[in-house]
Amino acid sequence: MTVLDIQNLTVQFGGLKAVNGLNLQVQQGELRCLLGPNGAGKSTTLDLICGKTRATSGRILFDGADITNLAEYRRARHGIGRKFQVPSVFKELTVIENIEIARSRRPGLLAALTTFRTPLRGRVKEVLDRVALTDHIDSKAGNLSHGQTQWLEIAMLLAQDSKLILMDEPTAGMTIQETLKTAEIFNSLRGEHTIIVVEHDMQFVRQVAQRVTVMNQGSVLAEGTIAEIEADARVKAVYLGH
């Protein structure tokens, strides 16, 4: 089943078409990697899906609904989650508060008015155990190490429990062990969640990706398994020049 269907999507910044007539279909439960040289429009594509940037033309269908012109918080409520390139946790809040914020099944004002502390059990505990932050729940997120901050952000994504998760270079700045552990978590997420990852680390891509889409100059250049992509002459040309 196609969960995300991008049709002829274009966005124009001044004279530059950052994404140009993009067509992309992602199946339910798939883990898709977006590759491409700098400026290929990978991050912009994620921005368009989550609503950070509005499309100039074209359509985005998610779960059968047209979300092209929805506000970003409405898309999030449809089940689209986003992890940004720069770790963005709430530094002034504690670890558990960050998770509480991310657990936004009922993000409405009235529900929030009647919700007090979320206890450390169920999904919250499970998520924190998984990223080994259970001992730090009362630490301010700003006091965590860089690696822990990354884990907290992934934990927030897990707590948010989005149907579609968009990630921009999730392993940037991670050690080899951390990258491996991240790959492990990703592999356990596929199936239940649909994931789109922008990533440069080919080692990581080989570990997680089923299908890879290579973008160039705002459109799809090639699509296929990692082996097919690595053998593709056009992809080589784009990456190596000529």
Add this chain to the structure above:
Amino acid sequence: MNRTNHYDFLGYVAFAIIILLGVPFLLGFDGFELNTFARYLALAMVAMALALSWGTAGLLNLGQAATFGIGSYVMAMHLKLAASTGNPGGMPDFMGWTNVEALPWFWQPFQSLSVTLLAGLLLPAAVAGLMAIFMFRGRITGVFVAIITLAFMVALQLVFIEEQRFTGGQNGLTGLAPLELPGWTVDTYSLPFYYLVAGCLIVALLVGMLVVRSKVGLVLRAIREDAARLRYLGYDVAAYETFVFCLSAAIAGWAGMLYTLVLEFASPTYMSVSFSLAIVIWCAVGGRESLVWASVGAILVNLAEGRLSDMFVEGWLLILGLLFIFFVIFLPRGLYGLAVAAMDRLRRSPRTEPPVPVKEG
């Protein structure tokens, strides 16, 4: 956070006990002194209202005095009408002097006590809500919120001064009747009146603290840090911002109603820039992150003003300014920050462990 909440609650209880028992005892149950202190409590309430939006969500409403002023005029209109029943057409005296033919339609509802009490809360909330919808749907933040709210207040004050026929102009509304509650003619120099004001402050603080401690408070603190990120988690940031703005305005209006009762008149100076900035100073001195401490800040600064302005009639504003500069530079979190630091030291001293355990992941 749970620990901080715990202290907050203890602070609240201590504050309530001091206000309800300590202060009347210290003042020797003297009517005049109690009335003066009731004035400080009304001001503490508006400071707490500002802390609600500024301290939690980082939305600095420099026009807080506008909603305070609306509340105070609403109450004054009711009391003015009660004092004017003997006049032709039941009209306030100043309307007679300015040749107003009949009581204007927007004065008439305030003959009713219940309408007045509701309007004193809802009118400021509606005005702030309207402003908030325009600002926050447009994603206006930071210093621009401060400028827009300040400009709105200046405009509102001008309207109240210029429309003398309907508002009493520069003089405000004076010569008010005492408030008639069912079975109680309120004597503002009495212990029961003091308890009315103190009770209102304590209830308002409780409402504010419940909001701050609910998930709404958490979302508001997250908004202060990164509103954009919250949107990607599914929160309608503008709705939360509008809510806290309205709640803050309603409490400010409530405080304004009490203030009119205490001083027995309403004046356009309640909506002045200097008064609005004074609220900000009280908040900064007490600590904007804590509702209780913001109230304490208002009480302390006004106590000091009461004592010092007799000695330094001309120089008082200068002292206030210096005080503000001192706090901004040396105690940016106000007295609350000082208290938190003291508690941390107290808690940590028995053991000698590093401040924040950070383990590499």
